[in-house]
Amino acid sequence: MTEHEATSGQDTTATGTESSSTVFVRAGAGGWGPGLTLRADETRTKVLSVTGGGIHPVAQKIADLTGAEAVDGFNTTVPDDEVVAAVINCGGTARIGVYPRKGIPTVDVYPGAPGGPLAKFITEELFVSAVGMNEIARSTSDGEVESAKGTSTAEGDGAPGGAASSGGAVPPRGDRPSASAVAATLPVGGPLGKAFNAVTNVFVGFGSAVGTFVNTMLAAGRQTVDLTLKTILPFMAYVSLLLGIVMYTGVAEWMGQVLSPIASNPFGLLAISFVVALPFLSPVLGPGAAIAQVVGTLMGSQIAIGALPVQYALPTLFAINGQVGCDFVPVGLALGEAKPETVAVGTPAVLISRMITSPLAVVIAWAASFGL
Amino acid sequence: MAQQQPAQPETETSGGVLGVFEWLGTHFIGLFEEAGSQFVDLVTGILPTLIVLLTFMYALTTFIGEERVTRAVQWCGRWWITRYSVMPILALLMLTNPMAYSFGRFLPERYKPAFYDSAVSFVHPVTTFFPYANAGELFVWFGIANGVTQLGESTVPLALRYFLVGILVIFIRGIITEKLTAFMIKRTGRSEVFADFDRQFEQAKAGEKA
Numbered sequence: 001m002t003e004h005e006a007t008s009g010q011d012t013t014a015t016g017t018e019s020s021s022t023v024f025v026r027a028g029a030g031g032w033g034p035g036l037t038l039r040a041d042e043t044r045t046k047v048l049s050v051t052g053g054g055i056h057p058v059a060q061k062i063a064d065l066t067g068a069e070a071v072d073g074f075n076t077t078v079p080d081d082e083v084v085a086a087v088i089n090c091g092g093t094a095r096i097g098v099y100p101r102k103g104i105p106t107v108d109v110y111p112g113a114p115g116g117p118l119a120k121f122i123t124e125e126l127f128v129s130a131v132g133m134n135e136i137a138r139s140t141s142d143g144e145v146e147s148a149k150g151t152s153t154a155e156g157d158g159a160p161g162g163a164a165s166s167g168g169a170v171p172p173r174g175d176r177p178s179a180s181a182v183a184a185t186l187p188v189g190g191p192l193g194k195a196f197n198a199v200t201n202v203f204v205g206f207g208s209a210v211g212t213f214v215n216t217m218l219a220a221g222r223q224t225v226d227l228t229l230k231t232i233l234p235f236m237a238y239v240s241l242l243l244g245i246v247m248y249t250g251v252a253e254w255m256g257q258v259l260s261p262i263a264s265n266p267f268g269l270l271a272i273s274f275v276v277a278l279p280f281l282s283p284v285l286g287p288g289a290a291i292a293q294v295v296g297t298l299m300g301s302q303i304a305i306g307a308l309p310v311q312y313a314l315p316t317l318f319a320i321n322g323q324v325g326c327d328f329v330p331v332g333l334a335l336g337e338a339k340p341e342t343v344a345v346g347t348p349a350v351l352i353s354r355m356i357t358s359p360l361a362v363v364i365a366w367a368a369s370f371g372l
Numbered sequence: 373m374a375q376q377q378p379a380q381p382e383t384e385t386s387g388g389v390l391g392v393f394e395w396l397g398t399h400f401i402g403l404f405e406e407a408g409s410q411f412v413d414l415v416t417g418i419l420p421t422l423i424v425l426l427t428f429m430y431a432l433t434t435f436i437g438e439e440r441v442t443r444a445v446q447w448c449g450r451w452w453i454t455r456y457s458v459m460p461i462l463a464l465l466m467l468t469n470p471m472a473y474s475f476g477r478f479l480p481e482r483y484k485p486a487f488y489d490s491a492v493s494f495v496h497p498v499t500t501f502f503p504y505a506n507a508g509e510l511f512v513w514f515g516i517a518n519g520v521t522q523l524g525e526s527t528v529p530l531a532l533r534y535f536l537v538g539i540l541v542i543f544i545r546g547i548i549t550e551k552l553t554a555f556m557i558k559r560t561g562r563s564e565v566f567a568d569f570d571r572q573f574e575q576a577k578a579g580e581k582a
Contacts, residue, residue: 220430244407300519325492336476346485
């Protein structure tokens with residue numbers, strides 16, 4: 001702690017050419033989080049830009065102000081302990097949690113908020129969203145103490161983040177008070193005590209098994225309700241509004257007239273599947289499966305009004321989803337601890353593969369949908 | 373635009389300015405009533421089953437434990453047949469999207485892109501029977517399934533086919549991406565680097581066994 005304060009003190013008193021200084025990033029309009037204090041040091045020297053299309057200006061500005069180097073996360077991977085902060089553009093639910101889970105401070109340029117399966121890792125200490133160029137500022141002397149605290153929490157969170165990778169929502173058994181440990185404190189001795197101990201152990205064992213069971217179920221329920229409130233219900237609200245509008249205004253039928261000739265013939269579907277898999281389109285169409293979900297819902301409304309025959313539902317499911325995960329290739333590979341060289345050859349391999357396999361999937365699905 | 377048939381019900385309206393407002397009022401609120409009834413359909417139709425199913429599956433994966441699955445996944449990673457079929461499915465069912473891709477760490481570098489491609493392509497077919505595995509992106513499947521339900525037909529035959537065709541597609545996709553990765557390695561002159569990675573992987577594995 002004192003070391004941090006000392007070094008940051010030096011930095012602010014040094015001349016304008018200092019190599020490392022503290023930057024405060026606050027949430028923009030509609031953003032989430034009280035803000036992050038970022039600082040580069042000897043090991044943390046990179047600002048990771050995981051936005052696609054080169055280095056995001058926000059990442060560049062943070063890098064410039066902290067004296068770190070901005071790195072394009074789509075071309076290279078950087079060891080987690082070298083990252084000052086990750087800059088992402090995720091309004092969805094997947095990427096938003098990946099870096100906070102690793103304990104890396106995360107700056108979202110979109111107004112994202114905790115949600116999705118990794119919501120519990122997206123904390124105030126690690127996440128800030130809706131960040132534009134104006135939300136990044138060199139830290140004032142007031143924020144200095146805070147900054148030292150900020151960096152130390154970020155560093156401290158790295159270890160539990162890694163340790164949590166093996167645990168689910170339930171705290172590890174070691175964290176809970178062990179029933180047998182409690183029982184062992186009972187004052188018993190002699191042969192009678194031994195028998196008593198054996199009986200007690202059976203009951204304690206049974207009791208703790210029931211306890212584990214109930215706790216696990218309860219944690220699973222809590223996780224489910226969390227996810228329902230934070231992700232599923234909001235999506236249902238938005239999908240209902242969309243469906244309500246297209247159904248009530250008659251747009252659904254109008255769309256049906258345009259779409260059904262394309263969607264109810266195998267060649268139209270093949271064309272869709274090829275277009276969404278084009279290497280320059282697929283990473284753009286991917287994030288949060290937002291587009292596939294909206295198109296899926298709209299196609300569903302077409303099936304409901306009879307504009308699209310049910311037997312085309314299966315090839316449609318594959319046609320509208322040829323781009324699945326194309327936005328996520330470097331992040332997904334990084335999760336699998338892939339080396340930078342693997343990301344360099346793997347990203348184009350996946351994108352090119354889609355141009356072949358996406359239409360192929362439609363053909364297979366079309367062949368498999370006879371008799372539906 | 374002219375041939376567009378208006379779907380909204382024609383209501384009795386008085387003429388004049390007031391009539392315009394009446395028309396606006398009726399349709400403004402009518403729009404949201406329609407949206408609201410769609411919401412009720414979704415919430416009552418999907419949510420109750422989904423909540424108990426999610427709870428059950430989360431508890432089950434906790435009981436099974438990641439370690440046991442890890443061993444099965446490592447075993448699956450050795451052969452090309454299981455690497456792009458059983459392995460991604462197990463990874464998704466156990467770790468769910470997006471952590472499933474972390475099982476790529478059990479594979480040599482050259483197979484990681486293909487495994488990722490295979491696993492990520494299954495995140496929507498898996499939602500048919502195991503929605504918990506990708507609960508944040510349910511509407512690719514549910515959107516279409518909802519339409520089928522509204523026709524009064526069962527979604528199970530479609531779900532089953534989507535799931536099975538999904539397995540076939542991720543298998544083919546894995547193999548093709550593996551070949552393309554090999555091609556890219558050669559094309560970019562990284563054959564030596566990846567041969568090195570393979571050796572390191574073998575050494576690490578031998579080190580684990582010893």
